[in-house]
Amino acid sequence: MTEQHPRTQAVRAGIATDPAHGAVVPPVFMSTTYAFSGFGEPGEFDYSRSGNPTRSTLASAIADLEGGAGGVVTASGMAAITATVLALLPPDGTLVAPFDAYGGSWRLFDALERSGRLRLRLVDLSDAAAREELDGADVVWLETPSNPLLRVTDIAAVSEAAHAAGALVVADNTFASPVVQRPLEHGADVVVHSATKYLNGHSDVVSGAVVAASEERVAHLAWWANTLGVTGGALDAYLTLRGLRTLHLRMAAAQVNAAAVVDLLTAHPAVTAVHYPGLASHPQHELAARTMDGFGAIVTFDVGGQDAVRALVDGLDCFCLAESLGGVESLVSHPATMTHAAMPPQVQAAAGITPGMLRLSLGVEDASDLVADLRAGLDRARSAQGGLPSTELRG
Template sequence: MSHGHFATIAARAGIAQDPAHEAVTPPLYLTTTYRLKALGQAGPYDYSRSNNPTRDVLAEALAALEGGAKAIVTNTGMSACLLALQLLTPADTLVIPHDCYGGSYRLFTNLAERKQSFKLVIVNFQQADWAEQIRAARPAMIWLETPSNPLLQITDISAVCHLAKALGAKVVVDNTFLSPVLQQPLALGADLVVHSTTKYINGHSDVVAGALICADQATGDELKWWANCLGITGAAFDAYMTLRGLRTLAPRMQQHQINAECIVAFLQQQPLVSKVYYPGLEDHPGHAIAKAQQQGFGAMLSFDLAVEPGLLQHFLDALHCFTLAQSLGGIESLICHPGSMTHASMSAEAQKTAGIGPTLLRLSVGIEAIEDLLADLAQGFSALARASQATASDDKAADSSAVGDNTALSQSCRLSPALNALW
């Protein structure tokens, strides 16, 4: 694939490259196995768990977008995380951020504690002494998530990579929140980039998949071997669907961001919002770093409501354009309560340490008409204001005790068959 602008690379992934019939759009190869010409004469493809033409087109496009030597397409974002961890041994130390995605946190802590797959050190990269903490840990791998989920905290990728090189450690960056259109960690010195392609890269909330992009060929070859060995490579149909979504990644991200900026401005004017978390705000602690290492501020944002937790449902019930659901990065707008949803696998103490409070809400801003999104939120705040006024006296305490904090909400979700798999 020729290198060019991100929009061109994404839009032309696999276009006019069909060697069989000159199809403009690359075909979908659903076959599980391939004919050998003769004994000992295997071609580039023999079995689709190992190699598949459709999956390879997607991998080549993602490698080009991230500026990597090799990409491995996996069946989920979490399997992409698991794949990167195959570079570690039980004697190695992995450093992770204190506020990473709840699913990643669950994977790291359980592999370290229950399987002794590696040693684990949790570091707050927002503290002034983060570098000293890492030097003391002597890690083999440093895991970054920037912007972080769900508080959108920013970590200086170049600074961490500079330190990692001196320590002989590899740096892995979860780039799911921004996509390669808005951030290229490998160009900043990272060794590996992880994506849940379920999110922005696919963009239509109809495929669960992941990807791992490696800066050097040797690491890519080793991890491709592990992906085949573990059986976590992505399905051909999923790759085909993800390719279709990838082609509109650049214009989608542009519209996502336009809408997000309008919503941030709206939220700042709401008296029932106590804080907005968005790196595009000039008073955000990581604004300068984000501006330097990103090509945009993305379309993920969070905010704290200045009400009792028991009133959250009044706000959520009034929304129609924002759907209460897990995930992010689709063309549709979603709202999430991290404490009881995406980060419920973290203990109450870990949530508190990460800054995840009981009234924190996270928005994945879609590409709907901004007028409709703002009207929807205005409707939610009107309902919340009415509920807040109605419970300003004795009912306020009753509502608060009935719903409780994130711990009570998490327990409620754990008992739901539909959400039980999250834990």
């Protein structure tokens, strides 16, 4: 059979593969243990921490979407990141990571460094000069687009420099999803995901995934995930697989909404800055246009200070003030006090995170409702700034 389109692969993952009853949707296998067919004759699965049919179907589906040799599904994105760091870094190894990494990743890397388990170097990997600083690195960690400033890193250029320095490249592809970007195609060795976000897409499962380009590395990562005990549960895998079937539809709808919201933000006087790779003014717009299939559905903007933030978010109807992203429902978060609160103020400042910054995760509601709700919030922010609401300005 010819290679199927990723959209088809996502919809059809595991469909009509049940030999027992011909179930079209693959059943969820809750059993923790599997009977040997005879003494010394285990089947493909023996114990559910080590291997589970539902989890295995999901891992293959995610690996197919990322173009990898295979994958491992974990209990959370942080479980995927922990297993990956422990599997790939030698003792006392050097990890180069983005200075604006997800707060939880930063906290893990920082804690491992403080306890003497690794050496951490934080750099701005979206800056070409940072590629000169990879000597001595064992693993180079990428997050692109980055959180929350949506800086875009040249995966191919970093991978080339990292490989020349003898380092492996891991890309956290949570923000883009494999619909928008496939880091392995650009030279990364490993991709990690918080599957809690776009892959599941319904804000009802905490899950993670690791995909590697080579079968040997997949086996190595699977060994570590099993040994650490961080593999994911069967029911979570079942739900994530259900969510994954609509990933392409959800990403398309959410990106249309992101574009509509960006139009509003760039025109509104309450907004002091908009960060979105789709904007021609974004510092890496050309790179994003060349290497990504779309610009994603996260939009970050600034309203200048916390009073304006409060006025904006208190009263929104279509955006929940909540951490996380990538669900069908739109969310707004305040990185300085929420997702990145683990970072001390000086680390936040170095990463460009400001008190007036808000991050939107666009869902799949109708764009007109999102724009109207946000416009009203921006008008409130404008009043809090002491300016005229945009409705009056428009005259």
